[in-house]
Amino acid sequence: MKRSRINPVSKKRQAENVIRKRLRNRLLEERPWCEARIKGCTRVATDLHEIMTRARGGSITDENNILCLCRNCHAFITVEPAWSEANGFTVHAWATEADIKAAARARAYLAENR
Numbered sequence: 457m458k459r460s461r462i463n464p465v466s467k468k469r470q471a472e473n474v475i476r477k478r479l480r481n482r483l484l485e486e487r488p489w490c491e492a493r494i495k496g497c498t499r500v501a502t503d504l505h506e507i508m509t510r511a512r513g514g515s516i517t518d519e520n521n522i523l524c525l526c527r528n529c530h531a532f533i534t535v536e537p538a539w540s541e542a543n544g545f546t547v548h549a550w551a552t553e554a555d556i557k558a559a560a561r562a563r564a565y566l567a568e569n570r
Contacts (some may be wrong), residue, residue: 475517480504483524494530499526505533507559512549533568
């Protein structure tokens with residue numbers, strides 16, 4: 457019986473990861489500052505944050521689903537899910553188009569009032 461190794465990453469995911477890497481490099485160049493602006497943050501963006509995570513049905517290659525964040529703000533958003541949802545940094549899989557637009561308005565309001 458011939459046995460072969462199971463690929464840790466499927467060919468489909470490998471192709472998506474290549475697209476994601478190019479997108480990451482382009483977005484961090486175009487949007488170099490943290491977009492969360494939590495507590496007046498003015499740091500350089502290093503991470504990409506998906507508003508609707510892949511586990512919830514979001515795309516990791518959809519530019520409209522991605523925010524460029526610094527590591528501290530990204531960690532805060534991850535550790536505080538209730539705050540993150542209330543302020544538009546996370547939406548659920550059942551979110552409607554209106555919910556997604558409301559989340560964008562919440563993020564804009566937070567950015568203007570910091």
